[in-house]
Amino acid sequence: MDLKDIPEVKINTDWCKSCGICVAFCPRKVLEMGMFYAQVAHPEACSGCKMCENLCPDFAITVTLPVKTAEKVK
């Protein structure tokens, strides 16, 4: 699959406090906890549900849907 067709999960490492909420609640296990902050370990598994973004208390995760999906959601 072309990476452009899947949602992009970005971590703001300056704001992440490594609470682990995204890692625990992502239904597709996209994220893993690194030494100091969460890391996007399996980007290809992301469904774009934004569970991690909505539950991140630190404004540290942004999920951008690919253009095609974003249009469908609209």
Add this chain to the structure above:
Amino acid sequence: MDYLYYLRQSKMPHIWCDGCGHGIVLKSLLRVIDKLGWDKNDVAVVSGIGCSSRTPGYVDFNTLHTTHGRALAFATGLKIAKPQLHVIVVTGDGDAVAIGGNHFIHAARRNIDISVIIYNNYIYGMTGGQVSPTTPTMKKATTTPFGNPDAPFDISRLAAAAGAAYVARTTVYHYARMDLYIEQALTKKGFSVVEVLSPCPTSYGKLNKLGNGVDMLMYQKENTVSLEKAAQLTPEELENKIVVGVFVDKEQADYQEHYQKVVQKSHNV
């Protein structure tokens, strides 16, 4: 949506601890304001003192960070002076129903057009975990090391009894429900209250051995029942359950309406 547009980025990252639910509440509030398409200059966010009350410092609206327990008094003055503003009070359980308890019930009785979002974490987070009026019976705080002998306030039922036009309770874990309730509250004419249960892993969680932020969210996920379902359960079955839902949603004349009549009458004498 772009949260950064609504944040004072120079104040970030915020001071809330890792795993604290307060940031999840703030995000929901910003999503709702974005959805409603309100201009930032038409919104005023007012708070008292506490971890939850730090919220106005981070948001790029008209903001007032006032004194402990008095957010509603300031917000009342603001709403009366500038009725066109959307006035939103963000407060903690201590700020709202301990030191600010009287302001809270009387603002509800007055039914002034203000929305209040209460971040209820069952404890005074900011000052190190003292007992609050919502700490459940026999749960621990630094000031009740052997357990809290008092019964807790049910904030939502208190607001309902005092006369609020809209009252709802949710957890931070159920963020879609939180978005819905906050939107209903913000668009309600009259006094509206959303009680959001927000984990404080640092004080309440640690003192009561409830684990970290993840564990406390998991607890919310697994132990929440709706008001409708709760009505069919026995008190034993409801023990340790979180009951969420809309407690009140009614149309009634707000303070402004009555106040205008008083102003008119005073002009006639």
